[in-house]
Amino acid sequence: xxxxxxxxxxxxxxxxxxxxxxxxxxxxxxxxxxxxxxxxxxxxxxxxxxxxxxxxxxxxxxxxxxxxxxxxxxxxxxxxxxxxxxxxxxxxxxxxxxxxxxxxxxxxxxxxxxxxxxxxxxxxxxxxxxx
Amino acid sequence: xxxxxxxxxxxxxxxxxxxxxxxxxxxxxxxxxxxxxxxxxxxxxxxxxxxxxxxxxxxxxxxxxxxxxxxxxxxxxxxxxxxxxxxxxxxxxxxxxxxxxxxxxxxxxxxxxxxxxxxxxxxxxxxxxxx
DNA sequence: ATATGTGCAAACTGTTTGCACACGA
DNA sequence: TCGTGTGCAAACAGTTTGCACATAT
Numbered sequence: 001x002x003x004x005x006x007x008x009x010x011x012x013x014x015x016x017x018x019x020x021x022x023x024x025x026x027x028x029x030x031x032x033x034x035x036x037x038x039x040x041x042x043x044x045x046x047x048x049x050x051x052x053x054x055x056x057x058x059x060x061x062x063x064x065x066x067x068x069x070x071x072x073x074x075x076x077x078x079x080x081x082x083x084x085x086x087x088x089x090x091x092x093x094x095x096x097x098x099x100x101x102x103x104x105x106x107x108x109x110x111x112x113x114x115x116x117x118x119x120x121x122x123x124x125x126x127x128x129x130x131x
Numbered sequence: 132x133x134x135x136x137x138x139x140x141x142x143x144x145x146x147x148x149x150x151x152x153x154x155x156x157x158x159x160x161x162x163x164x165x166x167x168x169x170x171x172x173x174x175x176x177x178x179x180x181x182x183x184x185x186x187x188x189x190x191x192x193x194x195x196x197x198x199x200x201x202x203x204x205x206x207x208x209x210x211x212x213x214x215x216x217x218x219x220x221x222x223x224x225x226x227x228x229x230x231x232x233x234x235x236x237x238x239x240x241x242x243x244x245x246x247x248x249x250x251x252x253x254x255x256x257x258x259x260x261x262x
Numbered sequence: 263a264t265a266t267g268t269g270c271a272a273a274c275t276g277t278t279t280g281c282a283c284a285c286g287a
Numbered sequence: 288t289c290g291t292g293t294g295c296a297a298a299c300a301g302t303t304t305g306c307a308c309a310t311a312t
Contacts, residue, residue: 059191099217114234169295172294
Protein backbone atom coordinates (compact mmCIF):
# COMPACT_ATOMS: atom_id res chain seq x y z
CA UNK A 1 0.00 0.00 0.00
CA UNK A 2 1.32 3.33 -1.13
CA UNK A 3 1.83 6.21 1.26
CA UNK A 4 -0.06 9.14 -0.25
CA UNK A 5 -0.87 12.49 1.22
CA UNK A 6 -4.59 11.77 0.83
CA UNK A 7 -4.36 8.58 2.85
CA UNK A 8 -2.27 10.33 5.49
CA UNK A 9 -4.76 13.18 5.91
CA UNK A 10 -7.76 10.87 6.07
CA UNK A 11 -6.11 9.01 8.93
CA UNK A 12 -5.02 12.27 10.56
CA UNK A 13 -8.60 13.58 10.45
CA UNK A 14 -9.76 10.60 12.48
CA UNK A 15 -6.86 10.65 14.93
CA UNK A 16 -6.57 14.39 15.55
CA UNK A 17 -9.25 14.23 18.21
CA UNK A 18 -11.18 11.44 19.83
CA UNK A 19 -14.11 11.72 17.47
CA UNK A 20 -16.33 9.52 15.36
CA UNK A 21 -16.92 10.90 11.91
CA UNK A 22 -18.98 9.96 8.90
CA UNK A 23 -17.32 9.75 5.49
CA UNK A 24 -18.66 13.19 4.57
CA UNK A 25 -17.37 14.70 7.80
CA UNK A 26 -13.94 13.24 7.12
CA UNK A 27 -14.17 14.65 3.59
CA UNK A 28 -14.97 18.14 4.90
CA UNK A 29 -12.13 17.99 7.39
CA UNK A 30 -9.56 16.76 4.91
CA UNK A 31 -10.57 19.37 2.35
CA UNK A 32 -9.19 22.02 4.70
CA UNK A 33 -5.78 20.47 3.98
CA UNK A 34 -6.20 19.11 0.45
CA UNK A 35 -8.82 21.31 -1.12
CA UNK A 36 -9.33 19.23 -4.26
CA UNK A 37 -9.51 15.77 -2.72
CA UNK A 38 -12.52 13.84 -3.98
CA UNK A 39 -15.14 12.08 -1.90
CA UNK A 40 -14.39 8.90 -3.81
CA UNK A 41 -10.79 8.99 -2.64
CA UNK A 42 -11.94 9.50 0.94
CA UNK A 43 -14.17 6.44 0.68
CA UNK A 44 -11.41 4.38 -0.91
CA UNK A 45 -8.94 5.31 1.80
CA UNK A 46 -11.43 4.72 4.58
CA UNK A 47 -12.04 1.29 3.12
CA UNK A 48 -8.32 0.54 2.93
CA UNK A 49 -7.70 1.75 6.46
CA UNK A 50 -10.49 -0.43 7.79
CA UNK A 51 -9.08 -3.42 5.93
CA UNK A 52 -5.58 -2.82 7.25
CA UNK A 53 -6.99 -2.50 10.76
CA UNK A 54 -5.84 1.09 11.27
CA UNK A 55 -9.37 2.37 11.87
CA UNK A 56 -12.70 0.85 12.89
CA UNK A 57 -16.25 1.30 11.78
CA UNK A 58 -19.04 2.07 14.22
CA UNK A 59 -22.49 0.83 13.23
CA UNK A 60 -25.34 2.58 14.95
CA UNK A 61 -29.07 2.84 14.38
CA UNK A 62 -28.18 5.90 12.34
CA UNK A 63 -28.30 5.51 8.60
CA UNK A 64 -24.68 6.25 7.98
CA UNK A 65 -21.52 4.61 9.08
CA UNK A 66 -19.10 6.26 11.52
CA UNK A 67 -15.35 5.80 11.52
CA UNK A 68 -13.18 5.62 14.60
CA UNK A 69 -9.44 6.24 14.46
CA UNK A 70 -8.72 4.49 17.74
CA UNK A 71 -8.55 0.74 17.62
CA UNK A 72 -7.85 -0.36 21.17
CA UNK A 73 -10.83 -2.45 22.34
CA UNK A 74 -13.70 -0.27 23.48
CA UNK A 75 -17.44 0.22 23.14
CA UNK A 76 -19.61 3.19 22.21
CA UNK A 77 -22.46 5.21 23.64
CA UNK A 78 -24.80 7.03 21.26
CA UNK A 79 -26.77 9.91 22.72
CA UNK A 80 -30.36 9.98 21.47
CA UNK A 81 -30.54 13.63 22.48
CA UNK A 82 -27.62 15.26 20.73
CA UNK A 83 -26.36 12.44 18.51
CA UNK A 84 -22.85 12.48 19.98
CA UNK A 85 -20.90 9.26 20.15
CA UNK A 86 -18.75 8.56 23.22
CA UNK A 87 -16.05 6.00 23.71
CA UNK A 88 -16.59 3.83 26.75
CA UNK A 89 -14.48 1.04 28.11
CA UNK A 90 -15.62 -2.50 27.54
CA UNK A 91 -17.80 -3.93 30.25
CA UNK A 92 -15.88 -6.58 32.16
CA UNK A 93 -17.48 -9.29 30.11
CA UNK A 94 -17.97 -12.27 32.35
CA UNK A 95 -18.05 -14.90 29.67
CA UNK A 96 -19.74 -15.55 26.38
CA UNK A 97 -23.37 -16.64 26.37
CA UNK A 98 -23.79 -20.45 26.39
CA UNK A 99 -25.22 -20.52 22.83
CA UNK A 100 -21.74 -19.64 21.61
CA UNK A 101 -20.11 -22.86 22.81
CA UNK A 102 -18.29 -24.32 19.83
CA UNK A 103 -18.41 -20.99 18.02
CA UNK A 104 -15.25 -19.05 17.35
CA UNK A 105 -15.86 -15.51 18.58
CA UNK A 106 -13.50 -13.04 16.97
CA UNK A 107 -15.04 -9.76 17.95
CA UNK A 108 -17.69 -8.19 20.16
CA UNK A 109 -19.26 -4.84 19.41
CA UNK A 110 -21.49 -3.14 21.91
CA UNK A 111 -23.36 0.10 21.43
CA UNK A 112 -25.28 1.71 24.27
CA UNK A 113 -28.11 4.14 23.56
CA UNK A 114 -29.58 6.73 25.87
CA UNK A 115 -29.00 10.29 27.02
CA UNK A 116 -25.58 11.69 27.79
CA UNK A 117 -24.92 13.65 30.98
CA UNK A 118 -25.55 17.01 29.32
CA UNK A 119 -28.81 15.95 27.73
CA UNK A 120 -30.07 14.43 30.98
CA UNK A 121 -29.33 17.73 32.68
CA UNK A 122 -30.89 19.81 29.92
CA UNK A 123 -34.09 17.80 29.97
CA UNK A 124 -34.32 17.87 33.77
CA UNK A 125 -34.01 21.64 33.72
CA UNK A 126 -36.76 21.95 31.15
CA UNK A 127 -39.04 19.75 33.26
CA UNK A 128 -38.43 21.86 36.34
CA UNK A 129 -39.31 25.06 34.49
CA UNK A 130 -42.64 23.64 33.38
CA UNK A 131 -43.67 22.65 36.89
CA UNK B 132 -52.91 2.30 13.26
CA UNK B 133 -55.00 0.31 10.85
CA UNK B 134 -54.91 -3.45 10.70
CA UNK B 135 -54.18 -4.34 7.08
CA UNK B 136 -53.35 -7.64 5.53
CA UNK B 137 -50.00 -6.27 4.36
CA UNK B 138 -48.97 -5.24 7.84
CA UNK B 139 -50.11 -8.57 9.21
CA UNK B 140 -48.08 -10.58 6.69
CA UNK B 141 -44.95 -8.48 7.16
CA UNK B 142 -45.07 -9.22 10.87
CA UNK B 143 -45.91 -12.88 10.22
CA UNK B 144 -42.89 -13.21 7.91
CA UNK B 145 -40.60 -12.13 10.75
CA UNK B 146 -42.32 -14.22 13.43
CA UNK B 147 -42.89 -17.43 11.50
CA UNK B 148 -39.41 -18.62 12.31
CA UNK B 149 -36.59 -17.33 14.45
CA UNK B 150 -34.90 -15.54 11.59
CA UNK B 151 -33.38 -12.19 10.80
CA UNK B 152 -34.37 -10.85 7.43
CA UNK B 153 -33.52 -7.86 5.29
CA UNK B 154 -36.33 -5.76 3.86
CA UNK B 155 -35.97 -7.49 0.49
CA UNK B 156 -36.10 -10.92 2.10
CA UNK B 157 -39.28 -9.94 3.93
CA UNK B 158 -40.63 -8.66 0.62
CA UNK B 159 -39.90 -11.96 -1.12
CA UNK B 160 -41.50 -13.94 1.67
CA UNK B 161 -44.62 -11.80 1.84
CA UNK B 162 -45.07 -11.91 -1.92
CA UNK B 163 -45.79 -15.63 -1.59
CA UNK B 164 -48.95 -14.57 0.24
CA UNK B 165 -49.72 -11.19 -1.34
CA UNK B 166 -48.27 -11.39 -4.80
CA UNK B 167 -48.73 -7.72 -5.68
CA UNK B 168 -47.46 -6.11 -2.48
CA UNK B 169 -44.94 -3.40 -3.16
CA UNK B 170 -41.51 -3.02 -1.66
CA UNK B 171 -42.46 0.48 -0.52
CA UNK B 172 -45.28 -0.94 1.55
CA UNK B 173 -42.94 -3.47 3.10
CA UNK B 174 -40.56 -0.67 4.10
CA UNK B 175 -43.40 1.45 5.46
CA UNK B 176 -44.72 -1.40 7.56
CA UNK B 177 -41.29 -2.38 8.80
CA UNK B 178 -40.80 1.23 9.88
CA UNK B 179 -44.15 1.31 11.67
CA UNK B 180 -43.53 -1.99 13.40
CA UNK B 181 -40.15 -0.79 14.63
CA UNK B 182 -41.72 2.42 15.92
CA UNK B 183 -44.48 0.56 17.73
CA UNK B 184 -41.89 -1.75 19.28
CA UNK B 185 -43.25 -4.92 17.70
CA UNK B 186 -39.99 -5.69 15.89
CA UNK B 187 -36.34 -4.70 16.27
CA UNK B 188 -33.61 -3.75 13.87
CA UNK B 189 -30.24 -5.46 13.88
CA UNK B 190 -27.31 -3.36 12.72
CA UNK B 191 -24.31 -5.34 11.59
CA UNK B 192 -21.20 -4.57 9.61
CA UNK B 193 -23.27 -5.62 6.61
CA UNK B 194 -24.55 -2.84 4.39
CA UNK B 195 -28.18 -3.60 4.91
CA UNK B 196 -30.36 -3.61 7.94
CA UNK B 197 -31.85 -6.80 9.37
CA UNK B 198 -35.19 -7.06 11.12
CA UNK B 199 -35.95 -9.27 14.08
CA UNK B 200 -39.51 -10.25 14.99
CA UNK B 201 -38.62 -11.20 18.56
CA UNK B 202 -38.26 -8.36 21.00
CA UNK B 203 -37.32 -9.97 24.29
CA UNK B 204 -33.83 -8.72 25.26
CA UNK B 205 -31.13 -10.64 23.46
CA UNK B 206 -27.94 -10.19 21.49
CA UNK B 207 -26.78 -11.44 18.10
CA UNK B 208 -23.96 -13.41 16.59
CA UNK B 209 -23.03 -12.83 12.94
CA UNK B 210 -21.10 -15.63 11.24
CA UNK B 211 -18.35 -14.30 9.01
CA UNK B 212 -18.33 -17.64 7.20
CA UNK B 213 -21.93 -18.16 6.10
CA UNK B 214 -23.51 -14.83 7.01
CA UNK B 215 -26.12 -16.36 9.29
CA UNK B 216 -27.34 -14.37 12.28
CA UNK B 217 -27.99 -16.20 15.55
CA UNK B 218 -29.86 -15.06 18.61
CA UNK B 219 -27.86 -15.37 21.79
CA UNK B 220 -28.82 -14.51 25.32
CA UNK B 221 -27.46 -11.33 26.82
CA UNK B 222 -24.20 -11.71 28.64
CA UNK B 223 -24.72 -11.33 32.36
CA UNK B 224 -23.73 -7.71 32.16
CA UNK B 225 -21.97 -6.92 35.36
CA UNK B 226 -22.52 -3.19 35.35
CA UNK B 227 -22.14 -0.27 33.00
CA UNK B 228 -18.67 1.10 32.32
CA UNK B 229 -17.69 3.97 34.64
CA UNK B 230 -17.77 6.55 31.85
CA UNK B 231 -21.56 6.18 31.83
CA UNK B 232 -22.05 7.52 35.36
CA UNK B 233 -24.63 10.29 35.08
CA UNK B 234 -25.75 9.02 31.69
CA UNK B 235 -29.20 7.54 31.21
CA UNK B 236 -28.72 4.22 29.44
CA UNK B 237 -31.88 3.07 27.70
CA UNK B 238 -30.59 0.23 25.59
CA UNK B 239 -27.59 -1.96 24.95
CA UNK B 240 -26.99 -3.72 21.68
CA UNK B 241 -24.24 -6.26 21.31
CA UNK B 242 -23.21 -8.05 18.16
CA UNK B 243 -20.61 -10.80 18.19
CA UNK B 244 -18.69 -11.69 15.05
CA UNK B 245 -16.84 -14.89 14.27
CA UNK B 246 -17.47 -18.37 12.91
CA UNK B 247 -20.48 -20.46 13.82
CA UNK B 248 -20.12 -24.09 14.85
CA UNK B 249 -20.73 -25.38 11.32
CA UNK B 250 -18.22 -23.05 9.71
CA UNK B 251 -15.57 -23.84 12.33
CA UNK B 252 -16.09 -27.52 11.55
CA UNK B 253 -16.09 -27.02 7.78
CA UNK B 254 -12.86 -25.05 7.89
CA UNK B 255 -11.17 -27.54 10.22
CA UNK B 256 -12.05 -30.35 7.83
CA UNK B 257 -10.63 -28.47 4.88
CA UNK B 258 -7.40 -27.86 6.79
CA UNK B 259 -7.07 -31.54 7.66
CA UNK B 260 -7.50 -32.57 4.02
CA UNK B 261 -4.71 -30.30 2.94
CA UNK B 262 -2.23 -31.65 5.46
C1' DA C 263 9.23 2.61 -15.60
C1' DT C 264 5.29 1.00 -13.80
C1' DA C 265 1.91 -0.29 -10.82
C1' DT C 266 -1.03 1.84 -7.64
C1' DG C 267 -3.64 6.01 -6.24
C1' DT C 268 -6.37 10.04 -7.70
C1' DG C 269 -10.20 13.22 -9.42
C1' DC C 270 -14.19 13.17 -11.77
C1' DA C 271 -18.58 11.73 -13.01
C1' DA C 272 -21.66 8.23 -13.70
C1' DA C 273 -23.64 4.14 -11.77
C1' DC C 274 -25.43 1.40 -8.10
C1' DT C 275 -28.01 0.00 -3.85
C1' DG C 276 -30.93 0.47 -0.15
C1' DT C 277 -34.52 3.34 1.33
C1' DT C 278 -37.99 7.08 1.18
C1' DT C 279 -41.71 9.69 -0.75
C1' DG C 280 -45.54 11.98 -3.71
C1' DC C 281 -49.46 10.75 -5.90
C1' DA C 282 -53.91 8.79 -7.23
C1' DC C 283 -56.57 5.09 -5.86
C1' DA C 284 -58.21 1.34 -2.43
C1' DC C 285 -59.97 -0.05 1.70
C1' DG C 286 -60.62 -0.61 7.00
C1' DA C 287 -63.15 1.55 10.67
C1' DT D 288 -67.83 8.30 4.68
C1' DC D 289 -63.23 9.58 5.25
C1' DG D 290 -58.77 9.24 6.73
C1' DT D 291 -55.10 6.09 6.63
C1' DG D 292 -52.73 2.52 3.83
C1' DT D 293 -51.39 0.91 -0.76
C1' DG D 294 -49.02 0.28 -5.42
C1' DC D 295 -46.31 2.48 -8.43
C1' DA D 296 -42.60 5.06 -9.99
C1' DA D 297 -39.60 8.60 -9.27
C1' DA D 298 -36.41 10.67 -6.05
C1' DC D 299 -32.94 10.43 -2.64
C1' DA D 300 -28.65 9.42 0.09
C1' DG D 301 -24.72 6.99 0.83
C1' DT D 302 -21.35 4.45 -1.42
C1' DT D 303 -18.83 2.29 -5.27
C1' DT D 304 -16.62 2.16 -9.70
C1' DG D 305 -14.63 2.94 -14.63
C1' DC D 306 -11.69 5.86 -16.76
C1' DA D 307 -7.78 8.76 -18.03
C1' DC D 308 -4.26 11.01 -15.68
C1' DA D 309 -0.89 11.63 -11.73
C1' DT D 310 2.45 10.08 -8.61
C1' DA D 311 5.08 7.08 -5.11
C1' DT D 312 8.36 3.60 -5.27
